Structures are given as structure tokens and as C-alpha cells.
Amino acid sequence: MSDKFKKKLSRRRFVALTGSAVAMGGLLAACGDPTATTAPAATTAAPATTAAATTAAATTAAQATTAAATTAAATTAAGATTAAGATTAAAAPAGNFVLSKSGYKGSLVYWVLGYAPGATSGFNKSTDAAVANFMKTNPDIKVEVIGYTADQAGFAKVANAVQAGSGVDVFRIPNDSLPTLIKDGLVAPIDEYLTAEDKADILPNLFDLVRFDNKLYAWPLWVPPVAMYLNLDVFKEKGVEPPKSGFTYEEFVDIAKKLTFKRANGEQVYGYSALIDPGLVDTWPIIFSDGGRPLSADNTKYTFNSPEGITGLKKLTDLALVHKVTPPDFGTQKLDDILTAMKGKLQAMWTRPSGDSSVLKTAGLNFDIIQPPIGKTGKPVSAGGVGLIAVPPSKDKAKQQAGMDLARYLTSPQIEKDVPGYYLAPGARKSVTVVDPYSKFAPIAPTAWITPSLAAWPDIRTLIHPNLQNAVFGKLSAEEALGKPADEVNKLLAKK
């Protein structure tokens, strides 16, 4: 037998053995008892889960999700309606919100949506000022701020960090990303830290979005609805009268067409653009304008493919495909692209929640904010989520209390007094008064469809997203785009 042959034979045998081992391993793993075999990770995670002191263990997850389904829908307009009144009511609860009585000495890590280290935006400054104020009053507590982006990737980042179980002591989270974390026992209930005054001050319907299994899990901060930003200098340049809230889709298209033009220096200006991302609902007010909604009122059925939803999506796609008032990259633009266009006066209108108004204000842009255009329903409609601040459960109860104290302070009326301009949207408390331009969002908030507090929602919006994009690109009709995800979304809803 030659050496060459031996070599070949042994290699073949090696491949065969390796293949058999992999196949056997797969079979063994697959044939495991599917009922209750605990995985290695689950074994190590068990103490952490119990440490949550029965917060939201897996056993209660089913009920929790059902609770969300039934309450979230009812909260949509109702919760926001009350939010609108937030700017007018002013009976602030007494007490010192900034002082922590936890006795905790050490550091807290606070994850903030939209915060960019080193950036000079108004939001960064107000967050830094708020945290500095808390540390000044509580010198034993050091707060480190970590930022994450307001998109699908950012929400996933914070969710994974919380799930990892360390390095997050307080975190900002939109309401639709909260149920998953509660289901996994990663959020501490706030009930024992809420005072009677807090309960009376926070808009009661917002509590419905954070109530699971009769416990409240996060501090409502604000309700940022999507509004229409008007780049007034572009209007002035073309001599177009800026519209007022209540303008129709047809008027919107007409204006957008007038404001899509080329300047003498070759600069192309577009009438409208907005972000399309799985984590955002910036373009959804236009899709909703004829009455379509993604889910039924009780959140048990996918309804985006209704005739109203289809005509609504067609209105959005027509802006790009028929009226040609959007930039060529509409559908794939990043936030920086649109901010650059707005600041450079290369875009006239933009649908976006309230947060970025601070960026435009800091940039000195001459802009106004109005309700998104009205469709066949004849009623104004917006979309948005509720901004929350949550605290993960901790074995160190003093630390958990310190986290709760920071969260309470950051959602209190006192913070707006300590750091004027802190609130970037209508507040979740009746006593909070917000300043211009955020006050302009207050009348829009009551019309907002609020993203449902459903554990399956992040998966549902991920399923819907590429189809919306393909409709905007002209690769799918509105009917196809909204019909495609139907079966899978319904399966996800049935699973809950």
C-alpha cells in the first residue's frame, strides 16, 4: 500500500467519522426531551431570574402578554388624548424628586435612547445636565450615561444589554419593546416606588401600557407623536403659503410638488421625505390617513391589508412613484441624510416625532410643526410610542431603589424646572409643562396611534418593514406589500 493511498484513506475516514459525529450530535440534541430539559444557559440564569422576586417569570408571561393585548389597543387614542392635556394641567406633586433616599453608594449605568457621547445637541446637553443635577444632590451616586440609536438596531442593543444582566441599571425604552423584557423577568415593577401623588399625576391610560399581570413596570416619560415638520425658508423661497394643521393629503401633494424644484446653482430640493426603518413609524400617519391600522382593536388580528390600509400605503408610494416629490433614496435614507437635507434647506417637509425638533432648533432652522395630512377619514391621525424609563431587577435593593429614584426624577415635573427644555415631547404627567417647539406636539398627541405593547410587536414590524420598502421602490403593489406578511403576523399574534 503506497503512502499516498494511506493518506487518502485516512482523510476519507476522518471526514466520515467527523460527519457521523456531527450527525449523531444533531440527532441526540434533537431527540432530547422537549418538555423541560434545562439548557446550560438557563441553569446559570436561574438565580438571576429568581432574584427578580417573582417579577415576571416565565410562568406569568402568557397572562402578561394577554393583558398587554387587551389594554394596549384601548390605550391608543385614549391615552394620548389625556396626554394632550398634560401641558395644561399644572398641579405638580409636592416633594423632592431629585433626592434619593436609597442610601446607595456606588455607580449607576443609565442607557439613553438618542444620546451620542460627545455630541453637542440640546438633548445631549439636557441629559448631561439632568444626570449632573442628580449626582450633585446625591454625591454618593455616580451615574454613567450610555447612548443608543433610535432605530431597530438601537432597541435591539439595549434589549440585549438588559438581557445580558449587567451594565444596565436604568434604561430608556419605547413601550413596544418593553413586554419582551418583562416576559423574561428583566424589568423590576415600580409599584412599591410609586407614591400616591405619582399615581394621581401620571396619565392613567399610560399606565395601561406598562401594566402586566397587575403590576406596573416602567416610568412613563413622554408621548412623542409623529408630526409634519415644515422647512419654512423653503416655503418662503418658492412663495408657498405654509399649510395649517387639518390640511388634506391632496393639498400636501400639491405643496410638495411646488416645493420639489432645482435651484439656479443646481441644488435639487425635494418636497417631502421621511425615514423607513423597522423600528420607526415616521411614515405611518400617511398610511393611516384613510383609516387603516396594522392590527385589530384588540390586537388579535392583522388588519393592515384592509382596503383602507392599502389606499393609505398607495398614498405614500405615490409620493415617490407618481408625484416624484421624494429624494431618489427615499426608503433607505438614514437620519443623518434627512437632517443634512433639512438643515441645508434641500427638503421642505418631514414627518418625524418630536425629539429631532431640538436638533433643528439648535441648528437655527426656521421651521414649524403641524398635524400630518388628513385622508379619507377626514380626521387627523398620527403615530408614535410612549417613552419609558425602566429599571432592571437587582439583588442589591438599595441600588434598585437608587435606579428607581433616578427614573422617577427623570420623569418628574421637577426636571423641567431644573433643566429647562428637558422634555422633548408632551410629558406623561399632568403637571409637566413643555416649551416650544415641543408644545406644538401636544395637540397632535391625542390623534396618535400608539405602538402596541405586545411581545410579538418587534417581530411583526420587522415582517412589515421590507414590504413597505418594496412598495415605495415600486417592486410590490400596495396590496401585495400589505398582504404578504399577513399569515405570519397572524401566526405570531395567535402564539401569544
Added chain:
Amino acid sequence: MARAELKEARAQNFGVGQRLARFIRKYGWSYAFVLPSMFVFTIFTLIPVLWAFLISFQDFRLRRESTWVGFQNYIDAFTSQNGIFAEAIKNTVYYTVITVTVNIFVALIIASLIQPLNKYAQTFFRAAYYLPAVTSAVIIAVIWRWMFNTQWGFLNYLLSLIGAPPVRWLSDPDIALNSVILSTVLTVPATGIVLFSAAMGSIPKDYYEAAELEGAGPIRKWWSITLPLIKATSLYVVVLYTIASFEVFEKVYVMVPSGVGNSTQTIVTQIYQKVFNPSLSQFGVASAQAIILFLIIASISVVQFRFFRTDVEY
């Protein structure tokens, strides 16, 4: 060698203990030297890979009990999101075939052009061409993203100079993946150039002299001497580039973070989206997709080894 020693010892009827002691005496230090790297490899590569394999059969939860689900994650990998994973595999294969072919070809050509130069020029060009390899892939992707911008990008500016209409490089689903490919093939294949250049430099000059005496021209010498004698390096470079192409992620993620419909989905962007999803429920499916990626790469590598294997030595 070590195996031969053990065989010899067995033949001499030594006991197991004696054979082992003899083996350790003779080769113990060698194994001691490789032990640290084996330890690091085990902790940071082998165990995570095996763990991912286990997770691929579970409904995995980091903070609560996971359950075994058999092959369900493998089924879900292909059936969820309207079968997007199959589309991602197709896109990845398309990306790999084009980028690997073009990169290998470009690397071979550039290395061949460098070869006849003097020592100093060779060193200069090797260093110059290697520069992109030490530049962050994210930075390169960000620059390409700006170059591809439809409104104010450099490429559309060039097109405008010849009166051509602007191209929606990263927002047309029919073009976006090709734009990502273009950005890859227009980035110099640094590793390939350096490796091919080194391989070509080690081919004995006698072969070329003999071929010249027989009247062979430069192309004939390249085809009949250079290419066959760098086959072993070619195998390495092809396998390396194939693996890298199958794992394409950062370019797509930076250039089109929200996707372009599903036209720019690749296997790794799919895995990323499953893992880094706020629903925190798809670690199992993501692991199954990672195992499928491993199997695809392993299968292709085996075929490449078969095809490029060579016994030629010089």
C-alpha cells in the same frame, strides 16, 4: 513522526504507561508550547461554537429556561419572514462568486505586474497595496456609502459629467447588491496580492530561463509556469476569500442599515437581525442559520481543496 514513535513502542511490547511516559518525555515540551494557544482556542472558539450548535436545537432564552425544539429552528430559518433566509443564501452566493473571482483575478494580475520590478519597488508596491487591509472595513463602507449617494455622491457626479442620469446605487433593489459588490471589487485585494507576490517570488528562476530558451513568451510563462506553481497559494487565497465573502456583513450593514427591501440580505445580516432583535426570541434560529453557514462554507472548502490540491513542489 510522533505516531511512528508510538507505533514503534507498541511493536516493542512496551506497556501503555511506559509508552505514554516515553512519548511525554520526547514531545512534552512541544505540547506545552502549543497548550496556551489551544486553551485560548478552546475557551473563545471551540466552546462558543459547540454552544451555538446546542442552542440551534433550543428555544433559547438567556434569562429563563430554554427548551429543546429539535430541528424546528432549522425549519424556521427557512420558513420565517416569507423565506427570506433562502433569498439571503442566494444573495450571498451571488456576492461570493463575483467578488472571489474578480478579487483573485485582480490579485494575480497585480502580483504578476509587481514581480518583474526591482526589490525596492516590489517592497513599496506590496506595502502600498496592503494599506486597505489595515483600514477599518467600517470606514471604507462609510466612504463608499457617501460615494454611492444618489444626490451628492461622487459616482453620480462622474456620470453627470458625461450627461448620464443619476443611478440609485443603494436604493434600487435591483442595483443595491451589485453596488456592494462593486465597492468590494474596487477595493484592492491586499492579502491576495501579498500572498501571490510572495509565492511568485519563490519560484526558481531556472524554470523561466529554460522556458525562454524554448521560445516561450511572457503570457505562456505566466500560464504554464507561474500559475501551476502557485497553485498551493491559490488554494489558500481562494478558500480565504470565499470564507470572507460568505461572511460579508459590515459593508451591507453600514451602507444599507435598514435594508433595500430584502435585496441586500446576506446570511450574516440575517443572523445579526435574528440575534439583535428587540424580541429576544430568535437566538435558536440565528444559531441554526450560523450552523447552516458553517456547513455551506465547509462543503465549499472541501470542494476547493479537491479542485486546487497539488503535489507539485519546487
